[in-house]
Amino acid sequence: METKVETPQEVLEAVIIRFVGDSGDGMQLTGTQFSDTSAMFGNDVATFPNYPAEIRAPQGSLYGVSGYQVHIGSVEISTPGDEVDLLVAMNPAGLKTNLHSVKPGHTIIVDTDSFSKKNLEKALYEANPLEDNSLENYRVIEVAMTSLTKETLKDVQGLDNKAITRSKNMFALGMVYWMYHRSTEHTIEFFQKKFKTKPELIEANTKVLNAGYYFAETLELIPNSYTISPAKMEAGTYRIIMGNTATAWGFLAAAEKSGMELFLGSYPITPASDILHELVKHKHFGVKTLQAEDEIAGITSAIGASFAGDLALTTTSGPGLALKGEALGLAMMIELPLVVVNVQRGGPSTGLPTKTEQSDLLQAMYGRNGESPVIVIAASTPANCFNYAYEAAKLTLEHMTPVLLLSDGYIASGSAPWKIQSVDEMPEIKNMRLKKFKENYHPYERDKDSLARFWAVPGTPGLEHRVGGLEKDKVTGNVSYMPENHEYMTRIRAEKVKRVQNYIPDQETEFADSGDLLVVGWGGTYGSLHSAVKHLNEEGFTNIGFAHFHHLNPLPKNTDALLKRFKKIVVCELNTGQFIKVLASNFSGHEFLQFNKIQGLPFANNELKEKFKQILS
Amino acid sequence: MEAAVKEYTYKDFASDQEVRWCPGCDDYVILRSVQKALPEIGVNKENIVFISGIGCSSRFPYYMETYGMHGIHGRATAIASGVKLANPTLSVWVITGDGDSLAIGGNHFIHVLRRNLDLNIILFNNEIYGLTKGQFSPTSLVGQKTKSSPYGNTQPPFSAGELALGAQARFFARIGGNTPKEMTEIFIASEKYKGTALVEVLQNCPIFNDGCFTKYTDKAVREDRQLFVEHGKPMIFGKERDKGLILNGLKLEVVTIGENGVEESDILIHNAKEQDPTLHQMLVRMEYPMVTGIIRGFEDVTFEEREEALTAQVKANSAFRKTNDLFFSGDIYEIT
Numbered sequence: 012m013e014t015k016v017e018t019p020q021e022v023l024e025a026v027i028i029r030f031v032g033d034s035g036d037g038m039q040l041t042g043t044q045f046s047d048t049s050a051m052f053g054n055d056v057a058t059f060p061n062y063p064a065e066i067r068a069p070q071g072s073l074y075g076v077s078g079y080q081v082h083i084g085s086v087e088i089s090t091p092g093d094e095v096d097l098l099v100a101m102n103p104a105g106l107k108t109n110l111h112s113v114k115p116g117h118t119i120i121v122d123t124d125s126f127s128k129k130n131l132e133k134a135l136y137e138a139n140p141l142e143d144n145s146l147e148n149y150r151v152i153e154v155a156m157t158s159l160t161k162e163t164l165k166d167v168q169g170l171d172n173k174a175i176t177r178s179k180n181m182f183a184l185g186m187v188y189w190m191y192h193r194s195t196e197h198t199i200e201f202f203q204k205k206f207k208t209k210p211e212l213i214e215a216n217t218k219v220l221n222a223g224y225y226f227a228e229t230l231e232l233i234p235n236s237y238t239i240s241p242a243k244m245e246a247g248t249y250r251i252i253m254g255n256t257a258t259a260w261g262f263l264a265a266a267e268k269s270g271m272e273l274f275l276g277s278y279p280i281t282p283a284s285d286i287l288h289e290l291v292k293h294k295h296f297g298v299k300t301l302q303a304e305d306e307i308a309g310i311t312s313a314i315g316a317s318f319a320g321d322l323a324l325t326t327t328s329g330p331g332l333a334l335k336g337e338a339l340g341l342a343m344m345i346e347l348p349l350v351v352v353n354v355q356r357g358g359p360s361t362g363l364p365t366k367t368e369q370s371d372l373l374q375a376m377y378g379r380n381g382e383s384p385v386i387v388i389a390a391s392t393p394a395n396c397f398n399y400a401y402e403a404a405k406l407t408l409e410h411m412t413p414v415l416l417l418s419d420g421y422i423a424s425g426s427a428p429w430k431i432q433s434v435d436e437m438p439e440i441k442n443m444r445l446k447k448f449k450e451n452y453h454p455y456e457r458d459k460d461s462l463a464r465f466w467a468v469p470g471t472p473g474l475e476h477r478v479g480g481l482e483k484d485k486v487t488g489n490v491s492y493m494p495e496n497h498e499y500m501t502r503i504r505a506e507k508v509k510r511v512q513n514y515i516p517d518q519e520t521e522f523a524d525s526g527d528l529l530v531v532g533w534g535g536t537y538g539s540l541h542s543a544v545k546h547l548n549e550e551g552f553t554n555i556g557f558a559h560f561h562h563l564n565p566l567p568k569n570t571d572a573l574l575k576r577f578k579k580i581v582v583c584e585l586n587t588g589q590f591i592k593v594l595a596s597n598f599s600g601h602e603f604l605q606f607n608k609i610q611g612l613p614f615a616n617n618e619l620k621e622k623f624k625q626i627l628s
Numbered sequence: 629m630e631a632a633v634k635e636y637t638y639k640d641f642a643s644d645q646e647v648r649w650c651p652g653c654d655d656y657v658i659l660r661s662v663q664k665a666l667p668e669i670g671v672n673k674e675n676i677v678f679i680s681g682i683g684c685s686s687r688f689p690y691y692m693e694t695y696g697m698h699g700i701h702g703r704a705t706a707i708a709s710g711v712k713l714a715n716p717t718l719s720v721w722v723i724t725g726d727g728d729s730l731a732i733g734g735n736h737f738i739h740v741l742r743r744n745l746d747l748n749i750i751l752f753n754n755e756i757y758g759l760t761k762g763q764f765s766p767t768s769l770v771g772q773k774t775k776s777s778p779y780g781n782t783q784p785p786f787s788a789g790e791l792a793l794g795a796q797a798r799f800f801a802r803i804g805g806n807t808p809k810e811m812t813e814i815f816i817a818s819e820k821y822k823g824t825a826l827v828e829v830l831q832n833c834p835i836f837n838d839g840c841f842t843k844y845t846d847k848a849v850r851e852d853r854q855l856f857v858e859h860g861k862p863m864i865f866g867k868e869r870d871k872g873l874i875l876n877g878l879k880l881e882v883v884t885i886g887e888n889g890v891e892e893s894d895i896l897i898h899n900a901k902e903q904d905p906t907l908h909q910m911l912v913r914m915e916y917p918m919v920t921g922i923i924r925g926f927e928d929v930t931f932e933e934r935e936e937a938l939t940a941q942v943k944a945n946s947a948f949r950k951t952n953d954l955f956f957s958g959d960i961y962e963i964t
Contacts, residue, residue, distance in 0.1 A: 051961040197959075241963075250960045263951045274714055276706075293954070294939045295946035299713050304739040308706035311699065311736075315679065315710025318697055319718065323710070341700050430963075431955045469695040469711070469718050472674040477643070477689050479698025480682075489645060490690060 019235040020192075025084030026239060027092035028187065030180075031109050032101030033070055034062060034077040037180040041099075042079025043426075044184055048197045050251050050428050053241025054083040057393075057538065059091035059425045062365060071133035076108045083191075085240040089392075089545075090538035091425060093615040097190075099183050101125060101156075103134035110146075118150045120186065122179065124157035152233060154226070156182045163222040169211040178219045185223020190236050195220055245430060252429040254393035254422040255282070258352060259289035261400025263296060264432070266322050268401075269408060269440040274321040275300045276312035281364045282420045283328040283354040306334035310351065314338060317347045318478075320444070320468035322404055324350040329358045332371055333378070339413055340379040343504065345478040346455075346464050348407040348442070352400070355419040355534075357611040366611025367421035369534050370586040375415045376564055376593065382501055384508040386410065387564040389417040391537035394429040396422060399561060401437060408442040410511055411463040412504070417563070419535040419585075421613050442466065448473035454488035461514070462507035509565050518558055518567040526554035528627055529577035533560040533590050536614055540583055543619035555623060563593070571598045581606055581626055583614065633670050638663035641673065643693045649684060654805030654831040658752065659691055661808045662721075665815035666694075671719045678721045679708040681728035684759045685752035685831075688723040702733025705740040705749065712745050716932045719819060722749040727757050730766040730786050738795035741824050743931040748818045751788055751828045756837035774836070788828045789912035793905050793924065799825040800912070801922040804845035805832050810856065810921070817922060823930050830918075844918040855917040859925065862895040865917050872896070880910050882917070900925040 028045065030038045039060055050056045061078040068075025082092035094114045100106040102125040113119060123141065131139055140146055141153060160179040164170060181198075188195055199217050206212040227233055252260075266273035277287045279302065291300045299321070303309040310325040317323035327335060332353045342349040355371045357363025375387045386406050390399035396418055403416040443466040445452065454476045457464050467474035476488060484491040485499050520529070522544050532540040537559050544557040556577060560566070574580055574594070581604040582591040588605045595603050606622050608614055641663040649655045666676065676694040680686035682701035689696030699707045708722045729737045729751055740747065756774065757763040763776035767788065771780040792800050799821050801814045811829065818825035830841040844853045855865040855873070863873040870885045872895035883890045900922050902908070908924040948954050 047959060051959070053961075053963060244963045246962075246964050248956065248960050248962055250955075250958070260951070260955065263954070267951050272714070274710065276710060293948070294942040295948045296951065296954075297939070297943075299935070301709065301713060303706065304735050307703060308709075308736055308739070311703040311706040312710035312713070314699075315697075315707035315712075316714035317710075318695075318707070319677070319711045319714035321714040323714075337700055338703065345697070431960065433952050433955070434950070435952075469677045470675055470715060472672065475674060475693055475695050477692075477696040477698065479689070479696075480700055481698060 020238050021235050022238045022240070024086045024239070025082065025088060026097065026191065026237065027080065027082045027095045028097045028099070029078055029080045029095045029109060029112065030099045030183065031076055031078040031105035032180070033104070034068055034075050035070070036077065036101045037177065038077045038079050038101070041180045041184045042081050044198045044201065045187060045193070046081045046083070046426065047251055048188070048193050049081070049083040050249065051197055052193060053244075054085065054239055055088040055242040055244060055428060056251065057082045057088045057091045057425060057427050059421065069133075071102055071104055071130045073104045073108055073134060076105050078105070078109065083239055085242050087242065089542045090613065090616075093617070097187070099187065101180065101183065103130050103136055103140070106140065107134045107136065113149060115148045116150065118152060119146065120152045120154060120183065122156035122183070123153045124155050154186070159222065159226065160219050163218050164215050167211060167215050167218065170215055174212070174215070178216050181216050181219040182223035182226070185220040186227040189224045189227035190233060192236060192238050195224055244428070247430040249428045249430055251426050252394060252397070253285070253424065253426040254390070254396040254418060255285035255354070255424070256289050257394055257396035257429060258390070258400045258416075258418060258423070259286045261397040262290070262322070262324060262350070262404055263293060263298070264397070264434045264437055265401045265404030265440060266296070266298070267434050268437055269322060269404070269442060271320075271322040271442070273298045274313060274316035274323045275326065276303050276309040276316065276323070277301070277326045278303050278306045278309045278331065280306070280328045280331045282356055282423050283326045283331070283352065285423070286326045286352060286354070306331040307338060310335040310338040313349055314342050314347060317342070317349050318468070320470070322348065322408065324352060326352040326354070328354045328364075329356050329362060329371060330360065332374060336379045339385065339415075340381065340383045341480050342413045343379070343383045343385055344480050346411045346504075347466075348411060349413040350403045350407050350416060351413060352403075352416045352418060354423045355417060363611040365420065367419045367535060367613060368585050368609065368611060369419060369536070370589065370609075371417065372533075372563065372586070372589040373592070375417060382505065384505050384564065386412060386414040386508055386511055387417065388414065388562055389534040389560070390422060391534055391559060391561060393422050393425045393427045397429065397432065405438065405440045406511060406514075408440055409463065409514070410461055410507065411443050411466060412507055417534055422535040444468065445471065445474060447471070452476070453486050454478055455483060455486055460510075462503060462510055512565045512568045515562050515567060517569040518560060518573055520573060521557040522548045523553060523556035525576035526556055527578050528555045528623060529574065529580045530555060530557045530623065531560070531580055531582045531590070531594070532584070533563060536583060536585060539614040539616065539619060543614070543616050543623065546616065547620055547623060552623075552627065554627070560590070563590070566597065574598055574601050578602070579604060579626060581623065583607070583619065585609065585613070634672055636667040636673065638667060641666050641693050643691050645690050647691050648687065650835050652834040653684075654829070655685060655688075655752065657805055657808050658750065658811065658829055658831065659688065661811040662750070662815055663692075664808075664812045665819070668816045669719065669819040671819075675717065676719045676721070677711055678723060679704045679711060680723040681725070681733060682759070683725040683728045683757070685723055685725045686728060702728055702731070703736060704728065705733060705736040705747070708747050709740055709743070709745055712747055713932060713935070716746070716936070720747050722747055724749060724751055726751065726753045726755060726765045726767040726788070730788060730791065734766075738791070741792055741795040741797040741826065744796075744798055744823045744928055745931045746822050747824050748815070749824065749826045750815075751826060752831045753788055753828050754831045754833040754837055755785075755840050756833050758833050758836055762836040787912060789923065790909065792826050793909050793912060797826050797924065798823045798926045798928045799922070800828070800908070800924045801826070802828045802830065802920045804830050804841065804850070804854065804920060806845050806847075814922060817925075821925055823928055853917055855919045857898040857900070857911065857919055857921040857923060859898055859900040859922065861898055862892065863898050864892070864895055871917070880914060901927065
């Protein structure tokens with residue numbers, strides 16, 4: 012579409028936009044379209060959906076508000092951002108619950124048609140905020156979107172009233188596209204694919220999108236439009252990927268690379284279910300999935316599949332990990348490969364299912380009966396969920412012990428550009444399989460370096476053997492109650508996990524290699540911590556380093572040496588302090604400080620910067 | 629992968645581990661019957677897997693010279709499901725008890741039957757917890773005095789067969805723990821049957837619940853108290869082969885051939901392959917006679933057959949062969 016731009020253009024480095032409305036208003040779709048279009052334009056992008064736990068909460072209610080935040084830039088974007096530059100509020104409830112996030116002086120677009128007496132009451136407004144000057148600190152653009160949408164579609168045949176009203180989100184999107192100089196082309200192509208069999212919906216959505224675009228262009232209420240140039244990103248082929256999808260794809264890649272078949276045993280749980288939804292689609296790659304009767308059957312079926320020779324995994328979230336504890340102990344005891352993905356959410360108990368938290372680390376490390384060490388690693392961005400899923404598969408197959416992969420709601424549901432990695436570029440994956448008969452095979456014979464045991468699977472003649480949860484003789488694998496044998500086996504299971512240190516990379520630091528303060532994080536807080544330290548670095552605080560851990564058990568070999576190079580260490584976590592306990596119990600002589608947030612929300616940039624400055628002063 | 633089937637005797641299936649059940653336990657009978665059945669099923673031993681849960685019976689895999697896993701309490705059916713889905717060519721056997729499968733593993737038990745994977749489940753029912761030394765189980769009788777019910781059990785029992793049929797079991801057999809010949813035949817039939825085959829063994833625990841099935845299984849009364857059903861044959865029992873079952877209204881009734889004008893041709897013919905489980909349910913519920921043999925053996929599509937067919941269909945309709953086909957499909961874009 013040719014665009015004539017007469018209003019002044021302002022060039023911005025980055026902008027944060029949030030679309031909010033009723034959970035049935037299509038805000039997730041609107042946000043996704045905006046972020047995809049921006050990514051294809053070449054911006055760096057990070058997004059985060061924020062939706063209620065209720066599927067269809069009562070219309071217009073405060074707790075039924077669904078939102079989608081998009082952060083785009085010509086600079087590196089590492090988080091979906093905190094305060095927003097533009098809020099698009101499709102109803103009063105959306106305005107009320109999100110107003111506090113809008114930067115003062117910045118823009119709010121509202122659908123005035125939705126500010127009815129009834130909706131104002133549902134949003135617990137005593138007076139109409141559009142009329143009582145309560146928004147005077149913001150630039151409010153009032154648009155009767157619902158009526159304009161109806162007007163636009165009055166001549167389109169075959170649409171009922173509901174379908175017409177539902178497309179008003181595209182009017183909002185059209186306006187925002189104009190404001191930020193985005194092409195509507197990608198979204199129109201999207202309509203053509205999505206509504207292939209419903210031409211009237213293609214026509215309607217395209218018309219409304221264009222109407223919004225032209226309305227914004229001609230509307231004098233919007234004083235200027237903005238340009239955000241493409242970001243300088245590594246050359247390559249990209250796609251926008253959600254963390255959970257990246258996790259699923261990492262396992263697909265690992266299965267292909269290792270030449271093994273992938274098995275997922277899983278029970279639906281928010282926010283991990285999308286990994287199941289993704290993998291179940293890929294039967295064409297031979298992926299086997301079992302939606303089990305419960306969390307325990309999810310993991311135990313995976314253990315069975317692993318015993319039979321598949322690359323097996325199970326996926327879960329918070330309370331599900333607790334249910335899987337006993338079976339994870341079995342997998343550790345019989346020393347089989349198994350990946351457990353735990354997409355952390357707000358706890359304890361049912362907690363905050365749709366919110367993010369990092370409060371399962373200690374459960375992951377220690378939450379089993381007896382001494383049951385497993386490898387624990389964590390992904391830190393939506394895109395690197397791919398790499399850590401791949402690595403989880405590699406480690407479990409090469410070391411013959413379960414791997415617990417931690418993700419969290421923030422990165423699992425967030426999306427970002429992913430420079431597509433072909434399987435050909437990925438590291439080799441070995442496994443401990445014995446393909447043929449071997450004289451005197453004993454199930455607990457080990458590789459002398461890694462201590463991984465050799466793996467014989469059913470179907471291999473002459474290697475018939477039994478494994479089980481009872482303690483086993485260190486060589487023959489027969490049941491053994493011998494005191495010395497139990498101590499030996501307990502220690503060797505721990506040593507095997509410890510020796511993974513010899514196979515993982517050293518911990519790296521960013522911004523400073525030594526100095527006054529080391530900011531330490533792990534998991535999904537990478538983006539927030541990275542951008543806070545980066546900003547301080549740009550402000551002249553070159554004495555702050557940043558170490559973000561992905562390998563949590565075992566810790567990288569150089570961890571102690573790295574910590575020693577800084578005077579103070581602040582461990583930042585979305586819990587009351589778990590990784591700090593792990594560090595403090597492993598490494599003495601360091602001054603560990605902690606910064607924590609337990610609100611179901613990510614760290615905000617400002618709170619981190621203030622904290623770090625305060626520590627330094 | 630199928631090599632020519634090897635010739636075996638029961639000894640080929642005995643591992644080098646010393647069997648450690650109590651003297652006189654029916655578990656020995658079951659072990660030997662399984663070892664005698666396996667040479668008859670036409671499967672090489674490297675393709676046989678035994679999976680158990682926890683309990684006395686669950687030590688079973690250690691005594692078998694096949695692949696095996698001693699799992700965790702109640703979960704053997706779920707572990708076995710994973711084994712079978714990963715490699716449908718394997719012959720997979722689940723070893724479980726009344727506590728393991730009907731209490732802690734009750735959920736997996738009903739779901740595995742509903743799905744109908746091609747598994748063999750041997751349920752050692754002794755109406756007691758043995759390994760934990762004598763508490764009542766979900767099949768213990770009301771009033772039964774045990775360590776955890778010193779004044780008598782107040783929890784009404786499950787009937788394994790009724791529960792199984794309610795969960796859509798397509799194959800259910802019951803056999804006394806002291807009839808190894810019939811037991812071996814049932815195990816062979818259960819392996820040949822495609823689908824989840826559940827065999828309940830009425831297993832005497834000589835230590836904690838001795839004699840719990842004697843009134844049905846004792847040699848002296850067996851023929852009069854048990855009806856051993858066979859598909860296609862009239863349901864006749866008794867030392868004199870003169871008792872049989874007829875349908876009287878909505879109930880099964882025991883009649884004597886030659887009395888009240890009843891002739892042998894009036895006796896019901898057993899149809900194990902009938903899809904409608906109504907009559908099978910009635911047989912399962914009978915206490916006199918206690919019905920043994922293959923009560924139900926209805927042939928149905930297995931879960932893995934459904935999965936395999938669906939996978940083949942998806943593969944045929946998909947352009948994706950390698951992950952790169954997926955990764956580089958759809959909305960991708962170039963940064964230069």
